[in-house]
Amino acid sequence: DAGITQSPRHKVTETGTPVTLRCHQTENHRYMYWYRQDPGHGLRLIHYSYGVKDTDKGEVSDGYSVSRSKTEDFLLTLESATSSQTSVYFCAISVGGGNTEAFFGQGTRLTVV
Amino acid sequence: AQKITQTQPGMFVQEKEAVTLDCTYDTSDQSYGLFWYKQPSSGEMIFLIYQGSYDEQNATEGRYSLNFQKARKSANLVISASQLGDSAMYFCAMREGSQAYSTLTFGKGTMLLVSP
Numbered sequence: 234d235a236g237i238t239q240s241p242r243h244k245v246t247e248t249g250t251p252v253t254l255r256c257h258q259t260e261n262h263r264y265m266y267w268y269r270q271d272p273g274h275g276l277r278l279i280h281y282s283y284g285v286k287d288t289d290k291g292e293v294s295d296g297y298s299v300s301r302s303k304t305e306d307f308l309l310t311l312e313s314a315t316s317s318q319t320s321v322y323f324c325a326i327s328v329g330g331g332n333t334e335a336f337f338g339q340g341t342r343l344t345v346v
Numbered sequence: 347a348q349k350i351t352q353t354q355p356g357m358f359v360q361e362k363e364a365v366t367l368d369c370t371y372d373t374s375d376q377s378y379g380l381f382w383y384k385q386p387s388s389g390e391m392i393f394l395i396y397q398g399s400y401d402e403q404n405a406t407e408g409r410y411s412l413n414f415q416k417a418r419k420s421a422n423l424v425i426s427a428s429q430l431g432d433s434a435m436y437f438c439a440m441r442e443g444s445q446a447y448s449t450l451t452f453g454k455g456t457m458l459l460v461s462p
Contacts, residue, residue, distance in 0.1 A: 266449060275350075275437055275452040276391075283447040291449065323391065329446035332379050332398050337391035 236260045237338040239324050245344045252311040254341050256324030258304075265307040266325040266335065267291075267299065276323065282307055283329070314345040349373065350438050350453035357458050359428045366413070367423040367456045369438030375399075377444040380421040382412065385435040385455075394436075397421055428460045 236259035246252050256265060264283055268276040268291075278291030280299040288299050296318060298310045311318055321342050325335040351370045359365040371380065382394040397405045397412045405412040413422040425432055438453040 264447060268452075273454060275454040276439075276450075277452070278449055281447070281449055289447075321389070325391075325450075332396065332441075334381055334393040334396055335450055336393070337383075340389050340391075 237324060237326055237336060239322075239338040239341050241341060242339065243342045245346060246314050248315060248345055249313050252314050252343065252345075254309045254322055254324075254343070256307040256309070256338060258307075258326050260326060260336075261304055262326040262328050263304070264327045264329045265301065266327075267297075267307065267309045268323045268325060269293065269320040270323060270340070271320050279309065279322075311343075314343075316345050319343060319345045348453075349442075349451045350440055352438055352453035352456050354456045355454075357456055359458065359460055361430060361460055361462050362427050364424060364426045365428055365458065367425070367436050367438075367458065369421045369423065369453060371419050371421060371438075371440050373419075373440065373442050375442045377442075379441045380412070380414070381439040381441070381450065382410070382421075382423045383437045383439060383452075384432075385437065386431075387434070391437075395423070425458075430460050430462065433458060433460045 238257045240255045266281040267279040270276045277293045282288045282301045300308045324338040327335040378399045380397045384392045395407045395410045397414045409426045411424045435455045437455045439450045
């Protein structure tokens, strides 16, 4: 267990509503990531953070925003959820550096109806 | 162009046999790292093995080994003596560069089924 908690674990929401997913870590790692997993696409990076208030976009950032006001929390927000954002969302953490693996949370299954 | 290519959507193997899962990568960086993750049906992502671009020896972790062929840009995962619990989705991933903030890029995965 890498000390990562994602909440909620499951959520069903309606199109057009805002949704926030939370990632909480107890490892004090500097780097945090949000990925989405879809069949046939593997995992794709949405946003990542390299420190408090320091974030950057990933491959599929459109429609998503993030915030990191504390080292331990990384929030992913869907401002106005769409059906195309139905997915499994994974948070990951790492100590940084090219030779370090990322540790993943348990995932959040989000369904937008 | 895809940075990580896993050409086998699915693989079947019998228990106790060895199996190779293919992964090719594309990068112009000299420094990079290659990773394999396992995702069982329960959904969690489990780190298996890592190979650095400058590592001269192939990485091994128990029954897992990584067949690293740098010139061919391939990083195949070899699982020896397959077990029923090895049935899962397997993802190859790459981290380019040596910067601390460099991120992981994943392939689309290979589903491995181990039969008795």
